[in-house]
Amino acid sequence: MAAWPCWAAAQTAGAAPPAVSPETDKPGFWQRLHDPQDGRLDLSDWLLNHRGVLPVPIVITEPALGYGGGVALAFFHRPEGSAATRTTASGQTRFIAPNLYGAMGMKTENGSHAYGGGAVLHFDEDRWRYKGGVGKASFNLDFYTQGRLLPAREVGYNVDGLASFQQVARRLGDEDVFVGVSWIYMDLDVTFDSAGDRQFFSDRELAQKSSGLGLMFEYDTRDNPFTPSRGWTAVLDANFYREGFGGDVDFDSYRAHAFAYWPLSNQRFVVGARLDLRAVGGDVPFYRLPYVDMRGIAAGRYQDRRAAMAESEWRWNLTPRWAVLGFVGAGRAWGRKEDFGDATTAVAKGAGFRYLLARKLGLYGGLDYAWGPDDHTFYIQMGSAWR
Numbered sequence: 001m002a003a004w005p006c007w008a009a010a011q012t013a014g015a016a017p018p019a020v021s022p023e024t025d026k027p028g029f030w031q032r033l034h035d036p037q038d039g040r041l042d043l044s045d046w047l048l049n050h051r052g053v054l055p056v057p058i059v060i061t062e063p064a065l066g067y068g069g070g071v072a073l074a075f076f077h078r079p080e081g082s083a084a085t086r087t088t089a090s091g092q093t094r095f096i097a098p099n100l101y102g103a104m105g106m107k108t109e110n111g112s113h114a115y116g117g118g119a120v121l122h123f124d125e126d127r128w129r130y131k132g133g134v135g136k137a138s139f140n141l142d143f144y145t146q147g148r149l150l151p152a153r154e155v156g157y158n159v160d161g162l163a164s165f166q167q168v169a170r171r172l173g174d175e176d177v178f179v180g181v182s183w184i185y186m187d188l189d190v191t192f193d194s195a196g197d198r199q200f201f202s203d204r205e206l207a208q209k210s211s212g213l214g215l216m217f218e219y220d221t222r223d224n225p226f227t228p229s230r231g232w233t234a235v236l237d238a239n240f241y242r243e244g245f246g247g248d249v250d251f252d253s254y255r256a257h258a259f260a261y262w263p264l265s266n267q268r269f270v271v272g273a274r275l276d277l278r279a280v281g282g283d284v285p286f287y288r289l290p291y292v293d294m295r296g297i298a299a300g301r302y303q304d305r306r307a308a309m310a311e312s313e314w315r316w317n318l319t320p321r322w323a324v325l326g327f328v329g330a331g332r333a334w335g336r337k338e339d340f341g342d343a344t345t346a347v348a349k350g351a352g353f354r355y356l357l358a359r360k361l362g363l364y365g366g367l368d369y370a371w372g373p374d375d376h377t378f379y380i381q382m383g384s385a386w387r
Contacts, residue, residue: 032045032046032049032052033045033046035359037359038320038321040321041357042356042357042358042359043357043358043363044358044359044360044361047076047098047358047361048076048078048098048360048361052075052076053073053074053075054073054074054075054076055071055072055073055074056071056072056073056074056382057069057070057071057380058070058071058072058104058106058380059380060106060108061377061378061379062108062298062299062377063298063299063301063374063375063377064141064142064298064299064300064301065108065110065112065139065140065141065299066108066109066110066112067108067109068106068107068108068109068112069106069107070104070105070106070107071104071105071106072102072103072104073102073103073104074100074101074102075100075101075102076098076099076100076361077098077099077100077101078098078099079099082096082122082125083096083125083126084096086125086126086174087174088174088175088176089173089174089175092221094126094176094221095223095224095362096122096125096126097120097122097224097225097226097361098122098361099119099120099121099122100119100120100121101117101118101119102117102118102119102133103115103116103117104116104117110140111138111140112137112138112139112140112141113137113138114135114136114137114138114139115135115136115137116133116134116135116136116137117133117134117135118131118132118133118134118135118165119131119132119133126171127170127171128168128169128170128171129167129168129169129170129171129178129180130167130168130169131165131167131169132164132165132166132167133164133165134162134163134164134165135162135163135164136161136162137159137160137161137162137163138158138159138160139158139159139160140156140157140158141156141157141158141159141287141299141300142154142155142156142157142300143155143156143157143286143287143300143303144300144301144302144303145200155192155193155194155197155200156192156193156194156197157190157191157192157193157197157287158190158191158192158193159188159189159190159287160188160189160191161186161187161188161189161208162186162187162188163184163185163186163187163188164183164184164185164186165182165183165184166182166183166184167180167181167182167183167214167216168180168181168182169216169218176219176220176221177217177218177219178216178217178218178219178220179215179216179217179218180215180216180217180218181213181214181215181216182213182214182215182216182237182239183211183212183213183214184210184211184212184214184239184241185209185210185211185212185246186209186210186211186288187208187209188208188209188285188287189208190206190208190285190287201286204248204249204283204285205283205284205285205286206285206286207247207248207249207283207285208248209246209247209248210241210247210248210249210251210285210288211241211242211245211246211247212239212240212241212242212245212247212253213239213240213242213245214237214238214239214240215237215238216235216236216237216238217235217236218233218234218235218236219232219233219234219235220232220233221233222259222261223362224361224362224363226358226361226362226363226364226383226384227354227362227363227364227383227384228259228261228272228362228384229261229263229267229270229362230261230262230263230267230270231260231261232258232259232260232261233258233259234256234257234258235255235256235257235258236255236256237253237254237255237256238252238253238254239252239253239254240252241253241282249282249283249284249285250282250283251280251281251282251283251284251288252280252281252282253278253279253280253284253288253290254277254278254279254280255276255277255278255279256276256277257274257275257276257277258273258274258275258276259272259273259274259384259386260272260273260274267317268316268317269314269315269316269317270314270315270317271312271313271314271315272312272313272314272315272386273310273311273312273313274309274310274311274312274313274329274386275309275310276293276307276308276309276310276311277306277307277308277309278290278306278307278308279305279306279307279335280305281305284305289303289304289305290303290304290305290306290307290333291303291304291307291333292307292309292331292332292333292346293307293309293331294309294311294329294331294346294348294370294372295327295329295348295350295368295370295379295385296348296349296350296370296371296372296375296376296377297331297346297348297372297373297374297375298374298375301346301374301375302331302332302333302344302346303333304333304334304335304336304337304338304343305334305335305336306333306334306335306340307331307332307333307334308331308332308340309329309330309331310329310330310331311327311328311329311330311386312327312328312329313325313326313327313385314326314327315354320356321355321356322353322354322355322356323353323354323355323356323364323366324351324352324353324354325351325352325353325354325368326349326350326351326352327349327350327351327352327368327370327385328347328348328349328350329347329348329349330345330346330347330348331345331346331348332344332345332346346372346373347372347373348370348371348372348373349370349371349372350368350369350370350371351368351369352366352367352368352369352379352381353366353367354366354381363382363383364381364383365380365381365382365383366380366381367379367380367381368381368385
């Protein structure tokens with residue numbers, strides 16, 4: 001048990017500015033991939049001090065898309081002279097994540113493919129944040145009517161086009177509160193596997209372009225944004241899509257979610273909780289309807305004008321590097337045909353393992369196996385599964 005206080009101290013060190021080697025100290029490539037603190041494989045120095053790229057293999061097992069793969073390239077960069085921490089008005093120290101740039105490409109067995117890039121940036125000691133990306137995709141999916149059409153059926157369709165998300169946020173004073181504005185634009189063409197299925201949808205439900213301006217409010221005390229071990233975040237998003245903004249239809253979308261993390265037994269155990277609520281109003285395209293979004297449940301399997309999810313996760317840190325975890329959650333989608341009380345409750349659960357890949361970032365990577373009422377599959381995880 002004596003090792004656990006040392007382990008906890010190592011985790012706390014993740015909030016400190018990354019050490020910079022003296023000019024005369026030029027470690028070799030292999031040394032850069034290991035932590036001088038414990039000699040284990042660790043990418044902190046490579047990513048933060050040497051502008052290293054983190055290649056992330058994409059192994060796709062999403063039931064809605066089938067098996068597939070691809071690669072993502074993540075580049076971490078902290079501008080010279082920028083701070084690695086900040087102090088709140090109450091004297092708390094907060095970790096400032098480095099800037100992150102990324103690009104990805106993927107393809108699956110059912111013909112779906114996508115590629116794109118984006119960035120998460122921090123300016124002026126984290127007073128300003130930018131988050132954005134642009135992607136091109138073609139997805140072959142199923143829409144589950146859940147009784148809206150008689151009889152209930154699956155409608156196979158393809159959605160093809162581009163999407164852009166842009167958001168700028170400002171921290172209020174020295175607090176942990178951020179407010180932001182966003183712009184979401186999609187230009188997507190929908191075709192059906194069976195041409196006869198077109199009759200079940202109105203022209204507005206098949207709108208090709210949607211363009212919306214949004215407002216965001218966030219409260220965030222997490223120790224890091226990658227794989228948190230303490231603190232919590234709560235986010236409110238409201239997006240208003242209008243023809244006057246460049247879209248084809250008028251509708252609104254809302255999301256409220258909270259993630260919380262509690263370390264127990266000197267951080268040997270970390271308990272996480274997630275609550276996620278999503279809703280839309282107006283002439284929303286059918287492919288933009290909220291759905292139950294959890295490991296073990298196919299994307300879009302439970303989909304309607306409202307969706308709610310609750311999930312918990314327990315991580316047991318076996319060593320300072322290795323951890324195992326278990327999770328369970330439940331969700332419902334309702335609003336168009338069924339009331340909340342009559343909607344199906346979809347339950348998913350699973351287990352996985354993690355390895356601490358970058359101690360100074362608090363970044364874990366690993367594998368999860370999950371099963372729900374209709375599917376079971378595994379997921380490659382880099383950072384938290386909750387986003």
